[in-house]
Amino acid sequence: MITLSHISKTFPGTRRRQPVIALDDVSLTVERGQVMGVVGPSGSGKSTLARIVNLLERPTSGTVTVDGVELTALSAGRLNEARRTIGMIFQQFNLLDSRTALANVELPLELAGVGRAERRARATELLERVGLADKLGSHPAQLSGGQRQRVAIARALAPRPSVLLCDEATSALDPASTTSVLALLRELTDELDLTTVLITHEMDVVKRVCDHVTLLEGGRVVDSGALGDVVRRPQSPLATRLLPHPQAPVGEPVVEVTVGGADHDLVLTELIRRFDVRVAVLAGSVETLGDQRFGRLQLRVDGAPETVREALDYLAQATPERELELTRAVA
Numbered sequence: 001m002i003t004l005s006h007i008s009k010t011f012p013g014t015r016r017r018q019p020v021i022a023l024d025d026v027s028l029t030v031e032r033g034q035v036m037g038v039v040g041p042s043g044s045g046k047s048t049l050a051r052i053v054n055l056l057e058r059p060t061s062g063t064v065t066v067d068g069v070e071l072t073a074l075s076a077g078r079l080n081e082a083r084r085t086i087g088m089i090f091q092q093f094n095l096l097d098s099r100t101a102l103a104n105v106e107l108p109l110e111l112a113g114v115g116r117a118e119r120r121a122r123a124t125e126l127l128e129r130v131g132l133a134d135k136l137g138s139h140p141a142q143l144s145g146g147q148r149q150r151v152a153i154a155r156a157l158a159p160r161p162s163v164l165l166c167d168e169a170t171s172a173l174d175p176a177s178t179t180s181v182l183a184l185l186r187e188l189t190d191e192l193d194l195t196t197v198l199i200t201h202e203m204d205v206v207k208r209v210c211d212h213v214t215l216l217e218g219g220r221v222v223d224s225g226a227l228g229d230v231v232r233r234p235q236s237p238l239a240t241r242l243l244p245h246p247q248a249p250v251g252e253p254v255v256e257v258t259v260g261g262a263d264h265d266l267v268l269t270e271l272i273r274r275f276d277v278r279v280a281v282l283a284g285s286v287e288t289l290g291d292q293r294f295g296r297l298q299l300r301v302d303g304a305p306e307t308v309r310e311a312l313d314y315l316a317q318a319t320p321e322r323e324l325e326l327t328r329a330v331a
């Protein structure tokens with residue numbers, strides 16, 4: 001589990017350059033088993049945030065706590081030890097070209113003083129787990145981008161970390177490799193109960209593997225939460241990017257509802273069961289977010305005026321969130 005508390009980071013200015021406030025009072029918690037996507041425009045502070053989690057960059061103020069240990073309070077020696085609990089992968093893989101896949105994965109264990117037989121066994125097991133059992137002796141130049149990232153993932157996991165930081169890990173990959181690497185990251189997070197942070201500029205990555213998302217803008221957290229919650233916040237800039245508002249034909253009287261999660265089919269079923277109304281879906285957008293399906297539907301509800309009013313009240317009140325879901329009533 002990662003807890004960032006009131007983190008600010010200012011890069012000092014030089015004679016030619018103004019100081020840069022890269023992060024401004026960021027507080028964030030990522031629980032074990034979660035995949036947190038961090039999105040935001042270029043320069044919003046995403047990479048700085050990732051580097052602050054393992055203290056490659058020291059915050060100007062605020063605290064970083066990983067699995068109950070406050071990293072910002074540790075001495076240099078203790079910090080090096082604590083960093084083993086945090087694995088990191090990058091867009092450019094950062095593998096050593098002169099080493100085989102096996103030797104790359106062994107490297108962090110070598111540095112930690114693990115004996116040869118043990119580190120070889122661990123590296124072999126990890127490369128098998130990431131689907132590269134037949135590539136142990138290959139050098140990075142002989143591997144595809146997706147395979148190199150798999151080696152990098154195996155290397156990051158070698159010291160048995162509890163946290164995995166991924167900075168644009170799929171940005172250099174083709175669509176097929178992106179799909180398989182994202183699936184692997186999700187599987188490993190579940191299997192090893194990791195706390196995973198995915199820095200990305202692609203919303204599609206968030207939709208596919210993340211269960212939580214944070215939007216940074218100008219170094220500040222603009223929105224953060226579980227995908228299913230964020231998508232229901234009418235004012236959230238992330239909500240529309242995760243699930244666009246459909247466009248109903250101009251002039252039609254519509255209400256828009258956001259349905260999703262476990263009860264995604266209940267709202268309409270109940271509406272028709274309870275009220276003597278006809279319901280037409282005029283437009284809709286449906287997305288799979290993580291492992292759940294969400295939809296925004298624009299509906300025309302026809303019937304006797306009093307019954308229609310009651311039906312719309314039902315839509316608004318069926319659950320507390322649903323009050324928010326009834327975001328627009330265009331008459």
Ligand SMILES: Nc1ncnc2c1ncn2[C@@H]1O[C@H](COP(=O)(O)OP(=O)(O)OP(=O)(O)O)[C@@H](O)[C@H]1O
Binds near residue numbers: 021022040042046048
């Ligand atoms: N070492 C540094 N020295 C000075 N300024 C820096 C340094 N590292 C980052 N910055 C500045 O901090 C701000 C945030 O940078 P950061 O790399 O965290 O953004 P980002 O959201 O990851 O951007 P991108 O998506 O383009 O990678 C930017 O204005 C950047 O220029």
